[in-house]
Amino acid sequence: xxxxxxxxxxxxxxxxxxxxxxxxxxxxxxxxxxxxxxxxxxxxxxxxxxxxxxxxxxxxxxxxxxxxxxxxxxxxxxxxxxxxxxxxxxxxxxxxxxxxxxxxxxxxxxxxxxxxxxxxxxxxxxxxxxxxxxxxxxxxxxxxxxxxxxxxxxxxxxxxxxxxxxxxxxxxxxxxxxxxxxxxxxxxxxxxxxxxxxxxxxxxxxxxxxxxxxxxxxxxxxxxxxxxxxxxxxxxxxxxxxxxxxxxxxxxxxxxxxxxxxxxxxxxxxx
Numbered sequence: 001x002x003x004x005x006x007x008x009x010x011x012x013x014x015x016x017x018x019x020x021x022x023x024x025x026x027x028x029x030x031x032x033x034x035x036x037x038x039x040x041x042x043x044x045x046x047x048x049x050x051x052x053x054x055x056x057x058x059x060x061x062x063x064x065x066x067x068x069x070x071x072x073x074x075x076x077x078x079x080x081x082x083x084x085x086x087x088x089x090x091x092x093x094x095x096x097x098x099x100x101x102x103x104x105x106x107x108x109x110x111x112x113x114x115x116x117x118x119x120x121x122x123x124x125x126x127x128x129x130x131x132x133x134x135x136x137x138x139x140x141x142x143x144x145x146x147x148x149x150x151x152x153x154x155x156x157x158x159x160x161x162x163x164x165x166x167x168x169x170x171x172x173x174x175x176x177x178x179x180x181x182x183x184x185x186x187x188x189x190x191x192x193x194x195x196x197x198x199x200x201x202x203x204x205x206x207x208x209x210x211x212x213x214x215x216x217x218x219x220x221x222x223x224x225x226x227x228x229x230x231x232x233x234x235x236x237x238x239x240x241x242x243x244x245x246x247x248x249x250x251x252x253x254x255x256x257x258x259x260x261x262x263x264x265x266x267x268x269x270x271x
Contacts (some may be wrong), residue, residue, distance in 0.1 A: 001212075001235075002266060010260055023076070023174070024068060024069075024071075024072050024076070024088070024221070025068070026080075026084055026087070026088075026175065026177075027041075027173070027175055027245055028062065028065075028087070028091050028174070028175060029173075030064065030065040030068065030171035031065050031091055031095055031173045032172050032173035033061075033168070033171055034055070034061060034062060034065070035170065035173060036110055036172065038050065038051045038054045038055050038058070039051070039169055039170070039171040040269050041160075041168070041171050044192070044193070045204050046168070046189045046190070046192045046193040047168045047193050048168040048169050048170075048171060048267070049187075049196075049267050049268065049271075050098070050162070050169055050267050050268060050269060051268075051269045052098075052101060052102065052105045052106070052266075052268050053106065053267075054268070055098055055102060056102050056105060059102060062095065062098065062099060062102075063099075065095060066095055066096065066099060066127065067092070069088070069092050069129065070096070070128045070129060071150065071265060072088070072130060073130070073131060074130050074131055077130055078080060079174055080176075082085045082150070083176035083179040083180075084176035084192045085150075085176075085178070086144070086150055086152065086155070086174075086176070086179060087173075087175055087176045087179050088176075089142070089143055089144050090155060090158045090159060090174045091173055091174050092139060092145075093136060093139045093140060093159050093160075094131055094158075094160050094169060095235070096126075096127050096136060096139075097111070097136060097158060097160060097161065097162050097254035098162070099113060099126075099127070100124075100126065100136070100162075101114070101246075101266070103164050108266060109265060110163065110264045110265055111161060111162040111163060111265055111266065112251060113265070117130040117203035120137075121136070122136045122137040122140075122161075123135050123136075124133060124136075124138050125138070130144065140159060141184070143253050144159075145218070151221060152183070153215070153218040153219050153221075153232065154183040154184070154186065156188040156211055156215055156218065157183070157187045157189075157190045158170070158174060158182070158183060158186045162266060162267055163262070163263060163264045163265065163266065163267055164207065164262060164263040164264075164265050164266075164267050165196065165261075165263035166260040166267065167211075168186075168188040168189060168190070168193075169267070170182070170186065178194040186200060187236060187239075188236060188239045190209075191233070191236050191239040191240050196208075196209045196260065197209055197240060197254070198240070198241075199240055199242075199246045199249065199250055200243070200258075201246060201249075203258075204249075204255065204256070205255055205256040205257065205258055206230075206231075206233065206240070206250070206255045206256070206257045206258070207257075207258045207259075207260055208229075208240075208259060208260065208261060209254055209259070210234070210259045210260065210261075210262050211262075212229045212232075212233075212257075212259070213229075213259045216229060218237065219231075219232045228253070228255065230254065230255065231258070233253070234249055234251045234253040235251055237250035237251045242258075
């Protein structure tokens with residue numbers, strides 16, 4: 001009887017130890033290392049390009065990280081903090097986007113080329129997350145943007161769609177412990193990129209990314225005192241415009257808006 005009890009105790013300890021050993025690394029160190037090696041940040045630090053050729057050479061390391069993400073159970077996820085959950089989903093979206101591009105690289109000029117008339121690349125289920133077969137749209141639209149899940153408009157500057165027009169792929173993993181600072185940085189860097197967002201003093205208007213049009217509803221519920229895209233931009237006036245007069249105009253939140261064209265070309269470092 002004593003041996004039986006001892007065996008049960010040892011089995012439980014081994015089970016817990018084994019389970020702990022395979023728990024998700026909330027620092028996302030493996031993904032962080034891949035990003036640091038394979039993302040090239042522009043000199044102004046407001047945009048980046050991706051070295052897909054290098055990612056392809058490190059496909060085994062990427063696959064190991066994706067396997068780690070896919071191994072997370074719904075029960076584990078439910079026990080995490082809000083910040084850990086959101087960092088997990090953002091990293092998963094970005095990492096699986098890289099994986100999708102690599103399935104056709106180097107013969108792909110745009111992520112849209114991977115889709116078809118019947119199914120866009122974002123609606124293609126090709127990975128498992130939280131126990132279910134998922135598409136990129138599932139992660140963004142039905143997990144991150146689900147009503148009441150996070151209500152966080154800044155995710156639109158953290159998710160990367162492998163396109164030049166998209167906010168930059170960050171050169172580090174998103175981490176729950178510093179997620180607030182990372183999201184703020186993502187917003188400021190994107191708004192500081194004059195190829196995608198700017199105040200035109202001659203025309204007296206804002207010229208901004210169509211992301212603000214596509215996801216207008218998210219910015220209309222963007223927090224206290226923010227009920228519209230102009231109100232959201234007013235909070236970041238110092239990054240949207242380059243001079244004091246422009247800052248003041250953007251803060252008034254009354255400027256007309258022109259949405260710029262979106263560049264769907266692949267954000268490859270070689271292009």
